[in-house]
Amino acid sequence: MHRLIPTGETTRPVAFAEVAQPLPRPDEALVKVEAFAPNRGETFLLEHPAPGWLPGKDVAGLVVQAAADGSGPGTGTRVVGHPAQGGWAEYAAVPTHSLAVLPDGIDHVRAAALPLAGITALRLLRTAGSLAGRRVLLTGASGGVGHYVTELATGAGAEVTAVTATPVRGERLADLGAKVVHDITDAGGPFDVVLESTGGTALPAALSAVRPGGLLVWFGQASRTPVTLDFFDVLNGPERVTIQHFHYAGGPYGPDLATLVRLVERDRLHPEIGRTADWTRTADTLVDLRERRIRGKAVLLTGGTER
16 A cells, blocks of 8 residues: 655655555554545654654544454444554554544545544643633634634633734634734733643743633644743733643544534534645645645545645
């Protein structure tokens, strides 16, 4: 079968290789991958790929071999999955606890856009707690996570302010009900909850916008610039603010995938897909994703048509 493997090259991060089909463990199903979605974090890992690492965590396709232990969906079932790695291939072995069944009304493109970004958004909002009537500030908001957080938070009754780099990248967030600003210093405040994923100078600025006793959840560093906090600036800012580190990972992922699928099926969640292309265009798509030239998610089709 064909698989995309890392090259270590900045301008061409992946290349095709002919490899053996994966052999699933007893608790894994073999999935014929119809579509996959790269994540921006994967583009960073591709700059210095670890030996043996096979990229690919967000897939949608068809089970062609059910798990030997009897768990999970049967052969012929359409699924969305979140394997630990190896999803950018014609076939992927996926733990059954990281699969969810797809109804007929959800296509593989939208399904592939759900896993990492959608699971992150769900778990972020659980960390934030009840949002009805609360003011929420979201930085780095124009990516896949940002769109899901905005739609889910506004749907839960939050007043969301989203920070994006440009007006174009904020258009969809405004349509979802967010107030959009392009400089964090224009965000206003105070906010009950801040969801911060930019790092650099953005985190101290976001911290100053939290209300006394509020919460800042730090879940990324998209700027790739370390954060410097001055004790006296914090001392002179809002009192008793909690800074909480967040990382989405930790299975099982199947229940959260099933929740995301159910929200899409009920027309309460709408994946923002900025590009759909044949997987022969994966290398170029990864570069554009890394350089923020794609709004929302990019989805690659292993045997589909380009758009």
